[in-house]
Amino acid sequence: MRTHFLSFHVPEITGEEIHAVVETLRSGWLTTGGKVRQLEADFANYLGCRHAIAVNSGTAALHLALDAVGITEGDEVLVPTLTFAATAEVVLYLKAKPVLVDCLPDTLNIDPDQIIKAVTPRTKAIMPVHIGGQPCEMDKILEIARHYDLKVIEDAAHALPARYRGKMVGTLGDITCFSFYATKTITTGEGGMATCENPEWAERMRIMSLHGISKDAWNRYTAEGSWYYEILYPGYKYNLTDIAAAIGIPQLQRCDRFWESRQHYAMLFNKGFADVPEIIVPHVAADVQHAWHLYVIQLDLDRLRIGRNTFIERLKAENIGASVHFIPLHRHPYYRDTFGYRPEHFPNANAAFERIVSLPIYPKMTEADVQDVIEAVRKIVRENRR
Numbered sequence: 001m002r003t004h005f006l007s008f009h010v011p012e013i014t015g016e017e018i019h020a021v022v023e024t025l026r027s028g029w030l031t032t033g034g035k036v037r038q039l040e041a042d043f044a045n046y047l048g049c050r051h052a053i054a055v056n057s058g059t060a061a062l063h064l065a066l067d068a069v070g071i072t073e074g075d076e077v078l079v080p081t082l083t084f085a086a087t088a089e090v091v092l093y094l095k096a097k098p099v100l101v102d103c104l105p106d107t108l109n110i111d112p113d114q115i116i117k118a119v120t121p122r123t124k125a126i127m128p129v130h131i132g133g134q135p136c137e138m139d140k141i142l143e144i145a146r147h148y149d150l151k152v153i154e155d156a157a158h159a160l161p162a163r164y165r166g167k168m169v170g171t172l173g174d175i176t177c178f179s180f181y182a183t184k185t186i187t188t189g190e191g192g193m194a195t196c197e198n199p200e201w202a203e204r205m206r207i208m209s210l211h212g213i214s215k216d217a218w219n220r221y222t223a224e225g226s227w228y229y230e231i232l233y234p235g236y237k238y239n240l241t242d243i244a245a246a247i248g249i250p251q252l253q254r255c256d257r258f259w260e261s262r263q264h265y266a267m268l269f270n271k272g273f274a275d276v277p278e279i280i281v282p283h284v285a286a287d288v289q290h291a292w293h294l295y296v297i298q299l300d301l302d303r304l305r306i307g308r309n310t311f312i313e314r315l316k317a318e319n320i321g322a323s324v325h326f327i328p329l330h331r332h333p334y335y336r337d338t339f340g341y342r343p344e345h346f347p348n349a350n351a352a353f354e355r356i357v358s359l360p361i362y363p364k365m366t367e368a369d370v371q372d373v374i375e376a377v378r379k380i381v382r383e384n385r386r
Contacts, residue, residue, distance in 0.1 A: 001318055002372050008321035009183040012258070012364045013247075020246035027242075032210070035242035039249050040193070046161075046252060047170040049195040051202035054245065055209050058157045058179025058192035059086040060238035063093050064208055065175040065194055066125065068201040069151040071096050075124040077153075080110040081328040081341075082349040083129045087155050088329055091127075099123070100330055100339075102346040106283040107131070108296065108356070111348070112140035119144075125151040130159035130169060132325065132358075133185070133291025134284060138164050138172050153177065157192075160185045161259050163289035170195045175205075180244075185258055185293050186251035188244040209238040261363035262292035265370050269295055269359065272374035278303045278381045280355075294325055295361040297377075298352065306384045308355055314384075315357075318376035323358045 024035060036054050044052040055061050071077060073095035079088045081100040088098035102114045108131045115126060126145055128136040136154075145152045152173035156162070160178055162169040170176045175198075178184075180191035194205055207213070212235025266282075273279040280298040284290050299308055306314070308324070315322045328349040330341035343350045359373055 002320070002376075005319045006321055006360055006365075006369055006372065008323050008358070008360050009362050010364045011182055011187050012254075012362070014250070016250040017247045020250060021243055024242050024246040030243055031241050032239040033242045035245035035249065036240050039188075039240075039245040039252070042249060042252055043193055044195065046255070047168045047195060049168075049171050049176075050197045051195065051199065053194045053202060053205045053209065054240040055192045055194065055238040056240050056244075057190055057238075058155075058177055058181065059090060060209070060236070061177035061179075061192040061194040062086060062127075062153065062155060063090040063236070064205040064238065065153045065177055065196075065201075066090055066094055066096070067208055068196075068204040069125060069153065069174060071124055074122065076120060076122040077125045077127055078110075078115055078118050078123060079127050079329070080129050080131075080349075081330045081346045082108055082131065082326055082352065083155065083329065084157070084326055085329070085332075086157075087127055087129055088335070096124075097122075098329075098335075100335065100341060100346065103131075103349045103352065105348045105352065107134055107136075107285055108349075108352055109134060109136040110141075112137050112144060115141065115144055119148050119150075123148065123150060125153055127153050127155055128173070129155040129157075130162060130291075132282065132294035132296050133158040133160075133162050134282070135159065135162050135164035135169055135288045137285070142173070151175075157181075157184065158293035159291050160293075161255055161289070162291040165287045169291075171197075174198070175201060180248055180251075185262070185291055186248065186255050188240065188248040188251070191240050191244050191248060207232055208235040211235045211237065258363045259291065261365075262361055263290075265361050265365060265367075266290070266292045266295055268367065268370050269361070269374065272371070273297070273377065276378060276381055278385065279377065292361055295359045296325060297357050297359060298355040299357065301355060303386055304381070304384050305386055306380075308357060311380060311384075312357060314380045315376055318379065320373055320376045321360055324353075324356060325358045328353050
């Protein structure tokens with residue numbers, strides 16, 4: 001048994017990030033400026049997209065994306081029920097209605113067949129979420145979107161770097177939104193990015209991210225700038241700071257190496273659980289590169305004498321951190337009471353929720369840490385088989 005607790009996630013912060021932050025502090029320019037513009041350019045180059053707009057969270061990116069494509073009061077947006085609160089709440093920000101959709105039982109991503117059933121004349125957009133870092137069935141989703149004239153806003157908070165049939169997530173839908181929260185595959189502490197090809201949407205998101213004014217502070221307060229600005233729209237305060245971007249630039253430079261570590265650890269987990277029928281390892285679809293932001297197992301509860309919650313408690317007793325991604329939205333009081341959703345409306349997500357456990361997977365772990373997780377899981381299963 002481990003002698004110290006293995007946290008569910010610890011970001012890898014090196015001297016590069018620390019030096020970059022100190023350099024930024026000494027520069028005298030702390031808010032949105034040259035570092036943010038560099039991160040945006042580097043990110044667009046890395047993905048191969050035309051526009052990248054840095055903001056202060058993935059949630060902000062989603063909100064700006066919906067605004068940019070014209071979602072407004074009374075519209076409906078299709079959202080997976082198996083996701084974090086942010087995906088649906090940004091729809092509500094615009095007084096539109098989030099319409100929840102069930103997931104596939106294997107990948108846990110949104111079910112394209114259920115998307116079709118949920119479309120109404122009021123539907124204006126689909127928001128697929130790449131759960132854990134595995135791309136959704138984007139060909140089917142984009143085909144549905146074209147057929148019904150819907151916009152596709154991807155929640156790619158987990159999906160850097162992920163590929164779908166050779167294409168980077170971030171270059172597939174109309175707008176793609178990434179998160180740089182502390183637990184994500186790269187981090188700026190708090191932060192996010194929206195990517196797209198459409199210059200009008202990019203400009204709208206950039207303007208709306210800073211009060212809807214015509215020029216940002218970087219343009220106004222540098223030697224090349226002007227004091228004069230105009231308010232074009234009632235915007236938001238979603239800009240990223242140079243301090244945060246200074247962390248993100250070296251993080252992005254190591255993104256591929258981070259992924260290699262996650263991929264390696266995922267394969268070690270798969271091998272370690274291969275002969276444990278009580279543990280269902282993540283199903284990876286063909287023709288995708290999984291980002292492995294999360295490693296989500298499903299418990300075969302028919303073979304165990306304990307439930308998921310107790311399983312996580314036993315892991316904690318073995319000094320292993322774990323989590324659950326996610327409590328489906330339809331099970332939360334707000335969505336249940338406001339929209340009348342019930343568990344039987346989403347049988348796949350509801351069943352998965354009872355079984356899913358997210359195990360630690362991040363570059364700062366060691367192979368010894370991975371083996372400790374495997375041994376702890378195997379021990380708990382061994383002691384609790386039916």
